[in-house]
Amino acid sequence: MSEYILGIETSCDETAVAIVKDGTEIVSNVVASQIESHKRFGGVVPEIASRHHVEQITVVIEEALAKAEMTIAEMDAIAVTEGPGLVGALLVGVNAAKALAFAHQKPLIGVHHIAGHIYANRLVEEFEFPLLALVVSGGHTELIVMKEHGKFEIIGETRDDAAGEAYDKVARTLKLPYPGGPKIDELAHIGAQTIDFPRAWLEDSFDFSFSGLKSAVINTLHNASQKGIEYKHEDIAASFQASVVDVLVEKTYRAAIENNVKQVIVAGGVAANKGLRKAMETKFKEERMNVMFPPLSLCTDNAAMIASAGYIAYKQGHRSGWDLNANPGLDLEMYANRGK
Amino acid sequence: MNVLAIDTSNQVMSVAMRKDNKFVVDYTTNMKRNHSVGLMPAIDYVMKESSTKPNELDKIVVAIGPGSYTGVRIGLSTAKTMAWTLNIPIVTISSLELLAYNGLGKARYICPFFDARRGLVYTGLYENNNRQLDVKFQEENIALTEWLDRLKNLEGEILFISPDYSLHQTTIEQVLGDQAIAPILETDTIPKASILAEIGENRPSQSVHEVTPNYLRMVEAEANWLKEQKQKSGT
Numbered sequence: 001m002s003e004y005i006l007g008i009e010t011s012c013d014e015t016a017v018a019i020v021k022d023g024t025e026i027v028s029n030v031v032a033s034q035i036e037s038h039k040r041f042g043g044v045v046p047e048i049a050s051r052h053h054v055e056q057i058t059v060v061i062e063e064a065l066a067k068a069e070m071t072i073a074e075m076d077a078i079a080v081t082e083g084p085g086l087v088g089a090l091l092v093g094v095n096a097a098k099a100l101a102f103a104h105q106k107p108l109i110g111v112h113h114i115a116g117h118i119y120a121n122r123l124v125e126e127f128e129f130p131l132l133a134l135v136v137s138g139g140h141t142e143l144i145v146m147k148e149h150g151k152f153e154i155i156g157e158t159r160d161d162a163a164g165e166a167y168d169k170v171a172r173t174l175k176l177p178y179p180g181g182p183k184i185d186e187l188a189h190i191g192a193q194t195i196d197f198p199r200a201w202l203e204d205s206f207d208f209s210f211s212g213l214k215s216a217v218i219n220t221l222h223n224a225s226q227k228g229i230e231y232k233h234e235d236i237a238a239s240f241q242a243s244v245v246d247v248l249v250e251k252t253y254r255a256a257i258e259n260n261v262k263q264v265i266v267a268g269g270v271a272a273n274k275g276l277r278k279a280m281e282t283k284f285k286e287e288r289m290n291v292m293f294p295p296l297s298l299c300t301d302n303a304a305m306i307a308s309a310g311y312i313a314y315k316q317g318h319r320s321g322w323d324l325n326a327n328p329g330l331d332l333e334m335y336a337n338r339g340k
Numbered sequence: 341m342n343v344l345a346i347d348t349s350n351q352v353m354s355v356a357m358r359k360d361n362k363f364v365v366d367y368t369t370n371m372k373r374n375h376s377v378g379l380m381p382a383i384d385y386v387m388k389e390s391s392t393k394p395n396e397l398d399k400i401v402v403a404i405g406p407g408s409y410t411g412v413r414i415g416l417s418t419a420k421t422m423a424w425t426l427n428i429p430i431v432t433i434s435s436l437e438l439l440a441y442n443g444l445g446k447a448r449y450i451c452p453f454f455d456a457r458r459g460l461v462y463t464g465l466y467e468n469n470n471r472q473l474d475v476k477f478q479e480e481n482i483a484l485t486e487w488l489d490r491l492k493n494l495e496g497e498i499l500f501i502s503p504d505y506s507l508h509q510t511t512i513e514q515v516l517g518d519q520a521i522a523p524i525l526e527t528d529t530i531p532k533a534s535i536l537a538e539i540g541e542n543r544p545s546q547s548v549h550e551v552t553p554n555y556l557r558m559v560e561a562e563a564n565w566l567k568e569q570k571q572k573s574g575t
C-alpha cells in the first residue's frame with residue numbers, strides 16, 4: 001500500500017504545501033510566493049512574511065489537496081518544517097500542521113529544513129550512500145555527508161555569510177532589483193572575468209567564508225567610483241561569481257574524493273545557479289560519481305522536499321508531540337540524533 | 341453543540357469547551373510561556389476532559405487580537421486550520437471585547453486595554469446595554485494620554501480592565517480621578533476562553549480563508565514605505 005505524506009513549509013517567504021507518495025513521488029506541490037510583496041523592501045521583512053503566511057495557509061492547504069484530489073483522512077502523516085528559519089514564519093506552519101494532525105489524529109513529524117533541501121533530490125532519483133550534499137542558499141552553505149537515510153554529518157559550513165547572502169549583498173551594491181542572486185547569474189554569463197577577486201580556501205578545511213569576497217567587491221566598486229573608473233556590471237558579476245563557484249566546486253570535489261562518495265547532491269536556492277551547475281559538471285566529468293541537481297522548482301523552498309524528508313522520518317519511527325515548537329536555530333546533527 | 345474557544349493573543353493562554361450552552365472545562369495559564377508549545381496540549385486536555393472527539397466539534401471561537409503578533413498568529417493558525425479541515429464555522433472576537441466582558445453589568449462604560457509600549461495602548465470603549473456590550477469608541481492603537489482626554493468628556497463611571505493596569509494606574513487616575521474604577525479581583529483582569537465561547541456561540545461565523553489577525557498596527561517597514569511613496573507623489 002502506498003503511503004502519503006502532507007508536507008508544510010513556511011520557514012521564510014514561501015507558503016508551501018505538498019503531498020508526496022512513498023517519499024519519492026510528487027502528487028501535488030503548491031507554493032505561494034511572497035516575492036512581489038517583499039521586493040519593495042529589497043529583502044524579506046520577517047513580520048510581513050508571517051502576516052502573509054497566516055493569511056495564506058488554509059488556502060494553500062486546500063489547493064494542495066484539491067490538486068491531488070485527496071483528503072487529509074487519506075494522509076498517513078503530516079510533516080512540517082520546524083526549523084531553521086524565521087521564527088514567526090515557522091510558527092504558522094507548525095501550528096497549522098498540528099491542527100491538521102490533531103483534528104484527524106494523524107502522526108505529526110517535525111522536519112529540518114536542510115534535510116528537506118537534500119531530500120528534494122530523492123523526488124528525482126534514488127539516493128546512493130555514502131553521498132555528499134552541498135547545500136547552498138540565502139541562509140546556508142554546508143557540506144554534509146550521509147551514510148544512510150536520516151543521518152547527516154556536517155563536514156563543512158560557512159564561518160560568516162552564506163553564499164546566497166553574498167550574492168544578495170553584491171546585488172544590492174550593484175543596485176539590482178531583489179532577488180538579486182539570479183540577476184548576477186544572468187549578468188555573469190554575458191560578462192568577462194576582468195577582476196581577480198579573492199578566494200577563501202581556509203587551508204584544508206571544508207568550511208567556507210564569503211564575507212571577505214563580498215567586502216572586496218564593495219571596495220573595488222567604491223575605489224573605482226572615486227577614481228572615476230567604471231566597471232561594467234556584467235564583469236563585476238562574472239568575476240564575483242567565478243570566485244564563489246571556484247571555491248564551492250573545489251571544496252565539494254575534495255570532500256567527495258576524501259569521503260569516497262557515490263553521489264554528489266547540490267541543493268538549495270543557489271543550486272539553480274547556471275554557472276555553478278556548469279562548473280560542477282565539468283569538474284566531475286572524469287569521476288564516476290553521480291552529480292545531481294534538483295530541477296529548478298525543487299531548488300527553492302517548497303513543501304514536497306519536507307514531505308519527502310518527513311517520509312523517511314516517519315518510516316524511522318520519529319514522531320513529534322503536540323508540544324512541537326518552531327525552532328529557528330535547529331541544529332541538523334542534533335535533529336538527526338533526536339530520540340537518542 | 342460543542343464549542344471550542346481559543347485565546348493566545350496575550351500573555352494569558354486560555355482554552356475552553358462549551359457543550360449545549362453550558363461551560364464544561366477550561367485550561368488557563370497566566371505565565372510568560374510559549375503558546376506554541378502549550379496550545380495544542382491544552383486543546384487535547386479540554387477535549388479529553390469533556391470526552392469530545394475532534395470530529396464532534398461544531399464551532400470554533402477565537403480571539404483575533406490585538407495583542408502579541410506572534411501570539412495572535414499561533415491561535416489563529418490553529419483555529420483556522422482546525423475549522424477549515426473539520427469544515428465547521430469559525431467565529432472571531434476582538435481580544436479587547438473579550439476582556440471587556442469581564443466587566444459586563446459592572447459600570448456604564450468598560451475600557452479594556454493592553455500595554456503597547458512607548459506610552460501607547462491597544463484599547464477601545466464599550467458601553468453596557470442591557471445584557472450585552474456595545475462599542476462606544478472603536479479600537480485603536482493610541483497614546484494613553486490622548487485616549488484619556490477623549491474619555492474625560494463622558495458622563496458616568498469607566499471601568500478599566502487590563503492585565504497591565506498597574507503600569508498606567510497613576511496616569512489614568514490623574515486625568516479621570518474618581519470617574520475611573522478598576523476591578524476588585526485580580527482574576528477579573530484575565531481574559532477567559534470560557535467567556536469567549538459563551539459570547540461567540542451565537543454570533544455569525546466568518547469565511548475561514550478570510551480570517552486574519554487584528555494587529556491594529558502596520559508593520560514599520562510598510563508604514564515607512566507608504567510614507568516614502570506619498571512624499572514621492574507629492575513632489
Ligand SMILES: [Zn+2]
Nearest residue numbers: 113137300301
Ligand atoms: Zn531553503
